[in-house]
Amino acid sequence: MLLKFAFQDFLDDRKFKNTTGKNIRNYQTMLGEFVNYCIQHEIVSVEDITFNHVRKHLMECQERGNIAGSINTKLMRIRAFLNYMVECEVIKKNPAQQVKMQKEDVKIDVFTDEQISQMLSFYRRIKQRDKSYVAYRDYAIIFTILGIGIRRSEIINLKWSDIDFVNQTIAVFGKSRRRDILPITDKLVKELSAYQIYCKQHWGEISEFVFVKRDNTQMTENALMLVFKYLRQKMNFKDVRVSAHTFRHTFCHRLAMSGMSAFAIQKLMRHQNITVTMRYVAMWGNELREQNTKYNPLNSIDI
Template identity: 80%
Template sequence: MLLKFAYQDFLEDRKFKNTTKTNIKNYEMLLGKFVDYCIENEVVNAEDITFSHVRQHLMICQEKGDKAGTINTKLLRIRAFLNYMVECEVIKNNPAKKIKMQKDDVKIDVFTDDQIRQMLNFYRRIKQKEKSYFAYRDYMIIVTILGTGIRRGEIINLQWSDVDFVNQSISIFGKSRRKETIPITEKLVKELSGYQTFCKQNWGDISDFVFVKRGNTQMTENALMLIFKYLSQKMNFKDIRVSAHTFRHTFCHRLAMSGMSAFAIQKLMRHQNITVTMRYVAMWGNELREQNDKFNPLNNLEV
């Protein structure tokens, strides 16, 4: 089977299986580069892909600066494609299965309290001076992620009908494609209520969506990424990425540091598997130890 047709057939299969648009884009970008590499090296049929082709492509990516986590993500995309080729009986075995995942020393950065204050104060000043909806919107996006840990796709799809001001909760469609309800604090309820009032004053008939762009239309993921890109340029923080996911990690970090149980964190973060949650808790274990050494009640007792 011609590789270019096999690749298109695979993408159509993912769409048919209701894979998210974000994952489809990831396949197009990451798997597409592998397909381009194969064709450039005269591998035009899917049956001709070998272990060496996969490994060589990943080695080139590594030489260009890809870290272990990125290499592993690309390998998973290639494996998925070749597994599909096995299912379609185009090939007998998946050559990418023989390639082991790279060891990834994951260090997840989170914002400090000072950094959070700087970002929020930046938008507060603009909002107060210019009465700008967009400054208020971007401020509330940060506050909402910090208060809930919801993902960027969930932020842009959040509707006012999903916000229950009375019962202090929001409903969202997560990665599992099912509706989930999570609690929100009284403080976030007040912030969202004030923001809704501002939207009504600004737009008149407000959109169904909580966060909108010019023309009162739903935001896109690209528009959200541009917000954080702009904020990153303004803040110029060293060695930390300003993104929706960093705010989500910060939310998780604060829960872990507070002593909340892993089970409760899993429910709020909506991790399908608690092993993912435990990885976060273990990652911040040294920091927990430092906090315990500093604040343990035995420190001030003569025993």
């Protein structure tokens, strides 16, 4: 089967299976990169793809500076495509299965309390000085991620109808498109309530979406990325990247450091597999031991 037709057939199958738009775009980009590599090397049929073709493509990606995590993501996309070709009986075996995943650096950076305070203070000053909608919105965005560990796509799609101010909950639709009800604290309720009042005063009639662009339309992924790009430039932190995911990791880090159970963290982070949660808990285990050594109640008992 010609590779270009197989690639399109695979994308059509993902769309038919109601794969998210974001994942479709990832397949188009990452898998498309591999398809282009094959065509450039005169591999025009799926049946001609070998283990070496997959490995050499990933090696070229590595030479271009792709980190282990990116390499592994691309490998998983290629595996999914070739697994589909096996299901369609185009090929008998998936040659990408023989390519091993790379070991990833498990260190994940999080914000310090000082950095969080610095970012929030930055937006407070702009709010007081300029009274701009963007400052109010961006402050509320990072406050919300810090408060419930919400993902980028969930931020973009969050609606006012998803927030229950009385029962202090927020409904979000995660990766699996499952509707989860998350508890929120008094502080987040107070902040979002104040933000809603400001939106009503600023727009007159508010959008159904909580966070909107300057023209009062739903935010896009690119618009949200620009929020963090702007903040990154203003903060100029040397040891941590300012991104939505870093805020989410910080939320998870604080839960683990508080001594919360892995099961409870899994529920709040909405990890489908608890092994992902356990990876975070294990990663910050040394910090937990250090905190225990410093603050253990036995320290104050004379034995």
